[in-house]
Amino acid sequence: MIKVGVVGASGWANEAHLPALATLEEFQVTAVATTRQESADRVAAAFGVPLAFADAGLLTAHDDVDLVVVSVRAAEHAKVIRAALEAGKHVLAEWPLGVDPDESDELAEAAAAAGVAHAVCLQGLHQPDARFVADLVAGGRIGRLESAVLVASAGPLGGATVSPEHAWTNDPAGGTTVLSIVTGHYLASLEHLAGRLTDVTARLPHLYDRVEVAGTDRTVAGKAPNQVLLHGTLEGGATASVTIHGASGAPDGFFVKLVGSEGALTITRAAEGGYLHWTDWDVRIGGERVAMPEAYRTVGLRPADGPAANVAALYRDLASAITEGRAPRPDFHAAARYHRLLAAVERAARSGAKEDIA
Numbered sequence: 001m002i003k004v005g006v007v008g009a010s011g012w013a014n015e016a017h018l019p020a021l022a023t024l025e026e027f028q029v030t031a032v033a034t035t036r037q038e039s040a041d042r043v044a045a046a047f048g049v050p051l052a053f054a055d056a057g058l059l060t061a062h063d064d065v066d067l068v069v070v071s072v073r074a075a076e077h078a079k080v081i082r083a084a085l086e087a088g089k090h091v092l093a094e095w096p097l098g099v100d101p102d103e104s105d106e107l108a109e110a111a112a113a114a115g116v117a118h119a120v121c122l123q124g125l126h127q128p129d130a131r132f133v134a135d136l137v138a139g140g141r142i143g144r145l146e147s148a149v150l151v152a153s154a155g156p157l158g159g160a161t162v163s164p165e166h167a168w169t170n171d172p173a174g175g176t177t178v179l180s181i182v183t184g185h186y187l188a189s190l191e192h193l194a195g196r197l198t199d200v201t202a203r204l205p206h207l208y209d210r211v212e213v214a215g216t217d218r219t220v221a222g223k224a225p226n227q228v229l230l231h232g233t234l235e236g237g238a239t240a241s242v243t244i245h246g247a248s249g250a251p252d253g254f255f256v257k258l259v260g261s262e263g264a265l266t267i268t269r270a271a272e273g274g275y276l277h278w279t280d281w282d283v284r285i286g287g288e289r290v291a292m293p294e295a296y297r298t299v300g301l302r303p304a305d306g307p308a309a310n311v312a313a314l315y316r317d318l319a320s321a322i323t324e325g326r327a328p329r330p331d332f333h334a335a336a337r338y339h340r341l342l343a344a345v346e347r348a349a350r351s352g353a354k355e356d357i358a
Contacts, residue, residue, distance in 0.1 A: 158246015
């Protein structure tokens with residue numbers, strides 16, 4: 001049994017991490033931490049967790065914690081991760097890992113030196129349909145891959161209006177923007193299906209100097225890009241074209257098309273709601289729906305049940321990695337590479353030229 005402490009338990013962790021962990025016999029949540037004791041006590045009571053802290057340092061140092069889950073805002077990740085590594089604890093960090101490639105590389109090196117398991121929550125890599133489609137492409141079902149197209153929504157980020165709870169995402173310093181968080185998830189999923197990007201050209205349009213805060217008379221500075229547009233080359237020579245657009249409400253769907261020498265595969269959502277890395281997919285080849293074998297589901301939850309499902313699948317892989325002494329998928333080194341990919345997108349947008357991805 002792996003004993004888990006969750007830092008930042010009152011936000012996204014309350015929606016995804018804690019419900020996911022509650023379904024898995026490999027784990028026991030023994031501690032939660034938030035910035036206020038009242039909220040920590042409330043979450044602990046709701047999930048039957050014995051320990052509640054208003055100080056993340058007390059959680060990371062506690063003997064009844066083997067794995068620290070870092071689910072605070074991105075700018076605060078490094079501090080909690082370093083404390084967990086110094087205490088010799090395994091770590092699962094939310095995406096993005098750090099605020100930039102340098103910090104992410106540093107965290108990856110520190111985790112490797114600590115000799116612990118380290119993973120990042122890019123749960124789309126454990127989406128059942130994603131693993132199925134990756135196998136179809138790798139197995140030659142559409143022949144040699146020639147091009148990949150992705151169009152998706154970043155809502156509720158990047159629109160003309162923003163909810164009060166998301167107003168801070170219009171400042172890139174917070175680490176949660178259309179580029180840094182949403183595009184990171186989408187590109188990780190696309191590369192899982194089609195292979196790594198080796199170079200990119202890009203644009204990062206800023207459509208609004210001021211963004212309205214919904215339900216108020218306030219506006220905030222629109223410092224973050226509202227869209228991400230990129231073209232690139234994939235390993236093997238195929239091309240990629242990606243459009244991530246902002247929206248003022250919930251995500252309104254996605255479209256992926258993988259064109260091969262012997263056919264084309266398309267992906268859309270199977271039901272309303274959800275992002276590419278959250279929900280079930282409708283997969284078609286030549287217009288005909290292709291059913292995914294149930295063997296691809298590694299946990300009892302289904303993506304249609306909500307965001308906890310693919311997070312639970314990631315946790316199951318992490319448990320196996322700890323038991324087997326291997327690297328989880330994806331680990332901090334993979335996360336640092338995704339940060340370098342996003343940095344290449346930013347450079348390409350500034351320079352107007354093609355940028356190679358290290």
